[in-house]
Amino acid sequence: MNGYACKENFTADDFFFAGLSKPGLTNNTFGSLVTGANVQKIPGLNTLGVSFSRIDYAPGGLNPPHTHPRATEIAFVLDGELEVGFITTTGTLYSKTVKKGEIFVFPKGLVHFQKNNGKVPAAVIVAFNSQLPGTQSIGATLFAAVPPVPDYVLSQAFQIGTKDVQKIKSRFAPK
Amino acid sequence: MNGYACKENFTADDFFFAGLSKPGLTNNTFGSLVTGANVQKIPGLNTLGVSFSRIDYAPGGLNPPHTHPRATEIAFVLDGELEVGFITTTGTLYSKTVKKGEIFVFPKGLVHFQKNNGKVPAAVIVAFNSQLPGTQSIGATLFAAVPPVPDYVLSQAFQIGTKDVQKIKSRFAPK
């Protein structure tokens, strides 16, 4: 039981989604927006093990370092140009600049990011081998959790003072 | 052992592919072309359980009824408009017209097709939850196998005469 119903009477609309057809709004802290097309939006995906997201990036926008606990990700660039990268469990960064129509793979569970270094918006469509891959954005996970991760844990983890920790926490605080 | 090597020294290029950036040539029998971006093209996908294909359709083009033995497929329309559909194991057709930016799901192993009824080319990017989903195009599988499926099997299967079978076989013969 995964929390999503097995409907009795499906229609073609249960396998359809129009919500990725328009660019997402990127006027936020990171200049990027992820829009999911997973089992929460497409009931017909239940048990089928695949989903999409669309990510839009303003010029300078960043999809900050994050992981997907339950899936590999493969990205296809719809528009623009992006610097993409992931870091392995042995600490090696694999990164590359990818352009419209090009593909890049982010292996299961590894920390990765995409950065729009260009002067025009960029967008990608990404696929996951999970109907609901989940996401942990590293910055928010550590500096904006509720209840908060203790300052002394973060101070020691990043080898910085608690004032520095509190400064970062303030940047992630809801406005 | 799945036949694909675990390389010792990966580079970022092993997770990269540029081969879907250009439309495929559609001047063929069906007016459509599938270009894969799977583990055969992207060594870094080995064991990661996901892949892409790009499909291009001329006006009137058809990606004829087929199955993927090892994967669900999810499609994102890059350009144009398509009539898409799949048939369930209980014989129900689920079909819909999908436009640029829209998504449709083809559940694992089921027969499905896409048809460009429009007057301009269309294109989709599709994702699979397999590094190598495999494809069986129904027409070619039955009428162009080597060695051939016997005429009497196809005659009985489609409730037509062997002359009709031979006519279809001739259409699928290499030219």
Add this chain to the structure above:
Amino acid sequence: MNGYACKENFTADDFFFAGLSKPGLTNNTFGSLVTGANVQKIPGLNTLGVSFSRIDYAPGGLNPPHTHPRATEIAFVLDGELEVGFITTTGTLYSKTVKKGEIFVFPKGLVHFQKNNGKVPAAVIVAFNSQLPGTQSIGATLFAAVPPVPDYVLSQAFQIGTKDVQKIKSRFAPK
């Protein structure tokens, strides 16, 4: 949640089925009948990943080309002699005549068939590595779906005229 209940109080009868002990009736269009012994008939199979079917064939009978979206099939000939075959994703037909007591394997998701070319009835017991493998019979899937697959899709798919399509559809129509 797969739609089959986890019963609280099982008895031995939940792991038992007598419905394959008699030959199925084969006085139908194809001269063959498939009788399933899966989780729909045997509640104790729930989550256990295996099931049986019995297939009976009149002389000349055909189990027409079909796929199982969720399982490999392995067949044991109970009686008679059959021409069996499957086609791979690269278009190769593997076929063989198998007799009483012999075994043949149909790999996961591939199109396959069995034909009784003999003068006496034949029967097989087949096993699947799924509690409910599902079946798509190619002819009925394409030519008898509800709602119907459009004539122009089938005409293009099989490279025949729409009259030919309509003729095949009429053969698959309920009588």
Add this chain to the structure above:
Amino acid sequence: MNGYACKENFTADDFFFAGLSKPGLTNNTFGSLVTGANVQKIPGLNTLGVSFSRIDYAPGGLNPPHTHPRATEIAFVLDGELEVGFITTTGTLYSKTVKKGEIFVFPKGLVHFQKNNGKVPAAVIVAFNSQLPGTQSIGATLFAAVPPVPDYVLSQAFQIGTKDVQKIKSRFAPK
């Protein structure tokens, strides 16, 4: 890598096996014989997750209590009549007498047995959801292991004296 090769050039014979067509010899200690039709005999089964065995039983013959570490088993009676049973992890015996053409399920990993209480030979064809299910026959596993399980372990395990243990071991000794 599971120890079985991915052949380059398969033929239909790689998916075929004739070794279950004749009854196995049952003139042994238990009056029963298991003949496997798994990946060790059928190379084409590699990675496909299913296999068969045939079991023959002399009158009075027993397939003694055993487990399959990697599979559920489903049995179809070819001939005769058998008392079959399995014991759950909560110590409940589910047993039944099954006749020609009837089916019984032995859930994954549980101890089970089949006994021919009739006056004529019996035979079953059984399927597993593994290409190589493995078998542990309880008696031989504990009383004929090499090197031997210590007498004091078996004495304590079955609450009998070491003389009793040695007596049982002698019955399982190679002759």
Add this chain to the structure above:
Amino acid sequence: MNGYACKENFTADDFFFAGLSKPGLTNNTFGSLVTGANVQKIPGLNTLGVSFSRIDYAPGGLNPPHTHPRATEIAFVLDGELEVGFITTTGTLYSKTVKKGEIFVFPKGLVHFQKNNGKVPAAVIVAFNSQLPGTQSIGATLFAAVPPVPDYVLSQAFQIGTKDVQKIKSRFAPK
């Protein structure tokens, strides 16, 4: 649906268990006690595929030969010294004496045991790759099932007389 609920409102206590902190009572037939820390005790383990047990052994105590139908086991010795072993499907015993802080692996589904030959109590913490591995203790499974496994099955299985069978059954009878 596996019978365990997906709670809506988890707390940290759903991922916590204190029940393995004290030694289990070992004043029983076998001089050993298994205490589980699985999904039945820790609701947060649901779907997560791992669990612990603690096993305590009096001097001379035995965790008698048993199998786990759904998991591999790996043991870490907390205290004392144990003779441990498992038997393969080809009848080979792998055994070893392990001491405090040492580790031993019992592969999935195979019969295994642990015996405290020392003069002081021993204890282990064992992990399983299942949230609920299940256990079949061979002696009790065969000689104390309800309803009972017939005497003639056990007599033939262990090559002993029915009197011997009844003697063993009496030792396993509830007191």
Add this chain to the structure above:
Amino acid sequence: MNGYACKENFTADDFFFAGLSKPGLTNNTFGSLVTGANVQKIPGLNTLGVSFSRIDYAPGGLNPPHTHPRATEIAFVLDGELEVGFITTTGTLYSKTVKKGEIFVFPKGLVHFQKNNGKVPAAVIVAFNSQLPGTQSIGATLFAAVPPVPDYVLSQAFQIGTKDVQKIKSRFAPK
């Protein structure tokens, strides 16, 4: 093929490991040390899906926030007392103080940490449902990758200046 050999001739030592019996040295930056007991140390674990690690903590020691891309973790406290926690994909911290003999679960792929707030050393034994779970320590992954993650990515990701980024990088630099 996972890179670990299927040995032909196993011995009991292939299922044994003594390397967790002694506390690890904790005189390092974080005051903690992880010692693995996985397939790299125990060849017999290959394909078996489970492994252990031992973690030692000096007073004040921290196992800094990290993820395991391929496994759930379950911890048993051997000595001392620890503050443990994980953060969900919706940004909730679940944390608790756990003592000797107590258990805590860290769900698959989520960021988690353990901190010794006590005045004496602490130690845990943790199990994973993977033979090689992999680890990404967040701080080192982002601030000590080779080649380095660009300053401007980290600056934007943590909403700090590049000087702050460089300060953190210097703390993670090899000495």
